[in-house]
Amino acid sequence: GAGVSQSPRYKVAKRGQDVALRCDPISGHVSLFWYQQALGQGPEFLTYFQNEAQLDKSGLPSDRFFAERPEGSVSTLKIQRTQQEDSAVYLCASSLVITSRPDQPQHFGDGTRLSIL
């Protein structure tokens, strides 16, 4: 079956522009996560959704970052007035929530590599 799909794979934007990154989770996956991964680093948690509810946005680095998942499936991460330090790979992950099977892993997409010039 299809995995987590992210688009675009690569995005180049000029400083100050707004960008929107899309994530299509695996069908039926309730939980959706966004991460930021800088070169040579581990992923940094940004935000978490359960269905359409954004339950944790504590990792969003500033109010320029905004995420939504209005219908509980596709999610969009928007970055306004981009800055050079926003350059990174943005990863999306989804997972099932099964009370009797708490060992469900997160399934990651291939990421969007964002470069701010």
Place this chain on the structure above:
Amino acid sequence: ELKVEQNPLFLSMQEGKNYTIYCNYSTTSDRLYWYRQDPGKSLESLFVLLSNGAVKQEGRLMASLDTKARLSTLHITAAVHDLSATYFCAVDASNDMRFGAGTRLTVKP
């Protein structure tokens, strides 16, 4: 604040040798994950560990969890070149996921 520390950060091994990667974390956790990442690729789930004393094995990799010591290990047995990748541990505390910095493993012939 939940912190996750991995060591070593870089590991160069000879084929056929054994080694262990360590993952320490700072607070009580619901789950601990091990992931593999190849250059330019996304993360592939290796293991999910839930409880104290949990041990899981897949091929040449074995992961264990000691919740009292807040320590997980990833043991590599008789390394082969195909295992060259970056390995991350990640700790889940109520859906607040924190990753370690990763261990970049290179297996040499």
